[in-house]
Amino acid sequence: MKALVFAAGLVTASAALAETPVLTVYAPDYFVSEWGPGPGIEAAFEAQCACDLQFKPGDLLPRLLLEGPQTQADVVIGLYTDVTRKARASGLFAPHGQDLAALTLPISWSDDTFLPFDWSYVSLVYDETRLPVPPASFEALADAPEDVKVILQDPRSSESGLALVLWVKAVYGDRAGEIWQRLAPHVLTVTKGWSEAYGLFTDGEAPMVLSFSTSPAYHIAAEGDTTKKAAIFDEGHYAYVELAAKVSGTDQPELADAFMAFILSPAFQGLIPETNWSYPAALPRDAWPQVFRDLPEPAKAIFLDEETAAGLRDEAIEEWRQALSQ
Amino acid sequence: MAASPVAIIAALVVIGLILGPVAALLGLGGDLPAPGPAEWLALRFTLLQAALSASLSVALAIPTARALARRRFAGRRLLITLLGAPFILPTIVAILGLLAVFGQNGALNAALAPLGWRLNIYGLHGVVLAHVFFNLPLATRMILQGWLAIPGERLRLAAGMDLSPAMVMRTLEVPMLARVVPGALAVIFVICLSSFAVALTLGGGPRATTLELAIYQALRFDFDVARAITVALMQLGLAMAAGAVSLAFARGAGFGAGLDRTVPRWDAASPWLRAQDAACIAAAALFLLAPLAMIAAKGAGTLAAQDPTLWRAAAHSLIVATVSTALTLAWALALANRAGEWVALAGIALSPLVLGMGLFLILRPFVSPLAVALPVTALANALAALPFAVRILRPEAQTVREDYARLAQALNLSPAVWLRRVLLPRLRRPLGFAAGLTAALSMGDLGVIALFADPDRATLPLYVYRLMGAYRMDEAAGAALFLLLLCLGLFWLLDRGGRTDADA
Structure with a gap:
């Protein structure tokens, strides 16, 4: 009898499990790792959605393009502005349907498909103990003594x-190639990805x-180390905006919409700074953690819309490659 | 000996695993574009660095292996095990370890600074240095294996005839090297062909663009599948051509059967040769162990302070390593012949990115790729370890066949008895080494898991990368040290297991 009750219990439990709708979200690896924002976001969203939010880490766009319309993804999070053109052209994404008034980006944003969830300024980060006077522009870096070296990532x-x-x-236009030639002696090396470069930097x-x-902010908040700083350039900094999008072929459209709305909510946004170590995209400055409010900010945000960026991309990479190959 | 059905099946599986993913991706991509100037440049650099790296690794491995073969000293076995470590390190950890010694802020520059010297490691020489660091130990072990396979009876005879070291070299060692070196060169050349992160970082920038970078860019950034396949086929073609050339050159008969006795090297007793060998061993040990020591020093602080999830990642890695080791050994035994060695080279010649994405496409209609992330990783790791395992097993497997096939035929041994009673017992030493290498390689390789990873099914290398991606460089150093220790432990266990029985 007991066994029967137990069995019945199992059946109901698995039936209940089967009924819980699953929202599948593709995200980059750093996002879903246990130190990233993923776990907190999963817990917070599941508390309100009566659903099972499942993050699937990996390459976003390549995977989605491989899968095409049969993809299992309902939402994709972690795209960035330089791939939106290709992503849009795939026709795999649906309008996000969110009111963008809540955004607190340094640039104006009106895209109806790609929804920003965090952002930061691309910057050269330096170690104050080894470089007391950081350059204030690319030209200043070009003119700095030759032992002022920087580690870059390969575009x-x-x-x-x-x-x-x-x-x-964007800053130098036709002079970009010449600037790269002058910067080349200062480039110690170029790495495949961010982790290698940053690891070498923290190794000195x-x-x-x-x-x-x-x-x-990470070094200050997590390590109490105030010697790592971003060099603020007079010409302005490239705004790096990370995006989410709803997949048009989703079989959970309501849940996907609910998640898109959740992205702009304070519950989501509040998790971003100290897990992703970036600025939240829709949270007023006074709600940021103190350490983020205290960070120096450039006076100007530089942003290229996707058409401009796509038009410049190959030329910009080629100028970089030629200058650094000599 | 005619190819057995088992060998043919094993070869077909390899070919299927190479061509299947390529075909699956081709199905998406349309017409293959001809290589452009950027690809030809990448091809030139790839060839140059791989040829230099392989030649130098093997050239340096010969005196090192000879010294290790001729000498017995305390800690020799430990040293041989430790020398296996560079090869099995995850790339990112190896880069940080190498630069901790040879970089701008490295130990070597700190030592040179008082003399006013400064070493700049970034450039072609840096790429070659890094590849020699990875592959010198592998080459040393492969060649050492050859030395140990010279029957003691021959050395005894040489001593009895009072042959000079030069004569021993000419009559015994050179023929052995002629048999072993071409294969070692080929396998190291091919593994250097697919270098990307190491070549770029140590090469100092886009001068050091390899074909693998072009594949990565085409697949992950431009999603230009056809271009990626073009470049992947260029890489595959180079590798297979190198394999064919090396097999054409690898000649020379074996030394006949012996009784597996180790005998003193009477020929190498002179003080001059002793000093020469000691210098070789010391130099190789210093070069290979210094970066490992830096990795250990960096990670020691956080080794104990790891998150419990590390254990789960370690367990996943262990399972993957066990499965791929079993798979590789069975596969390699079947392929331990001339044609098999050539086919097996393809295992590392195909870009792991193409392999991963192709398998993803093939599996997707049947099963969620994430659900099979670990089995697929084990399979891909087994495939990647196959060329090494075949290279290690083949010379001795062939010798056993040559020496005992007639006897087996006369006794009418069934294949099962032949395998159990003749082949396997005589192959214990190379089997142990191959198993150790495969397990450690599989343990340390990030492999295709990066494409498939499930958040709950991370392997240890992926765990290290995730820590780094989350700014936790110190914890990553501890986890990397743990990974290194685990790899070495596994390598030691299997390698020793093979040798204990063989020596008994």
Whole structure:
């Protein structure tokens, strides 16, 4: 009898489990790792949605393009502005339907498909103990003594690397190639991705590294280390905005919409700064953690819309490659 | 000996695993574009660095292996185990370890600073240095294996005839090297072909663009599948051509059967040769162990302070390593012949990114790729370890066949008895080494799991990468040290297991 009750219990439990709708969200690896925002977001959303939010980490756009319309994804989070053109052209995404008035980005945003959830300024981060006077512009870096070295990421394999060459191209236009030639002696090396470069920087291999203006917040908040700082450039900084989008072929449209709305909510936004170490996209400054409010900010945000960025991309990468190959 | 059905099936599985993913991706991509100037440049650099890296690794491995073969000293076994470590390190950890020694802020520059010297590691020489760091130990072990396979009776005979070291070299060692070196060169050349993160970082920038970078860019950034396949086929073609050339050159008969006795090397007793060997061993040990020591020093502080999830990641890695080791050994035994060695090279010649994405496409209609992330990783790791395992097993497997096939035929041994009573017992030493290498390699390799990963099914290398991605460089160093210790432990266990029985 007991066994029967137990069995009946099992059946009901699994039936209940089967009825819980699943929202599948593709996200980058850093996002879903136990130190990233993923676990907190999953708990907070599941508390309100009566659903099972499942993050599937990995390459976002390549995977989605491989899968095409049969993708299991309902929502994709972690795209960035330099891929939106390709993502849009795939026709795999639906309008997000959210009111964008809540956004607190340094740039204006009216895209109806890609919804910002966090952002930061692409920056050169330096170690104050080894570089007391940081450069205040790319030209200042170019003119600095030769032992002022920086570690970059490759624009052909890294999002931040690509953002940097677009930043230089946006500021210098036709002079970008010449600027890269002058910067080349200061480039110690170029890495495949951000982690290698940042690891080398914290090991002291170079006094400066390509990262984000919010990177120092980690060192201050988690390590009590105030010697890592972002060099603020007079010409303005490239705004790196991360985005979410709803997949048009989703079989959970209501849940997907609810998640898109949740992205802009304070519950989601409040988790971003100290898990993703970036600025929240829709949270007023006075709600930011103190350490983020205290970070120095550039006077100007530089942003290229996707058409401009796509038009400049190949040329910008080629100028970078040629200058650094000599 | 005619190819057995088992060998043919094993070879077909390899070919299927290479061509299947390529075909699956081709199905998406349309017409293959011809390589552009950027690809030809990448091809040139890839060839150059791989040829230099392989030649130098093997050239340096010969005196090192000879010294290790001729000498017995306390800690020799430990040293041989430790020398296996560079090869199995996750790339990112190895890069940080190497630069902790040779970088701007490295130990070497700290030592040179008082003399006013400064070493700049970034450039082609840096790429080659890094690849020699990875592959010198592998080459040393492969060649050492050859030295140990010279029957003691031959050395005894040489001593009895009072041959000089030069004569021993000419009559015994050179023929052995002629058999072993081409294969070692080929396998190291091919593994260097697919270098990307290491080549780029140590090469100092886009001068050091390899074909693998072009594949990565085309697949992950431009989603230009056809271009990725073009470049992947260029890489595959290079590898298979290198394999064919090496097999054409690898000649020379074995030494005949012996009784597996170790005998003193009477020929190498002179003080001059002793000093020479000691210098070789010391130099190789210093070069290979210094970066490992830096990794250990960096990670020691946080080794104990790890999150419990580390254990789960470690358990996943152990399972993957066990499965791929079993798979590789069975596969490699079947392929331990001339054609098999050539086919097995394809296992590391295909870009792991193409392999991963292709498998993803193939599996997707049947099963969620995330659900099979670990089995697929084990399979991909087994495939990647196959060329090494075949290279290690083949010379001795062939010798056993040559020496005992007639006897087996005369006794009419069934294949099962032949395997159990003749082949496997005589192959214990290379089997142990191959198993240790495969397990450690599988343990340390990030592999295709990065494409498939489920948040709950991370392997240890992925765990290290995730820590780094979350700014936790110190904890990552501790986890990396743990990974290194685990790899070494596994390598030691299997490698020793093979040798204990063989020596008994």
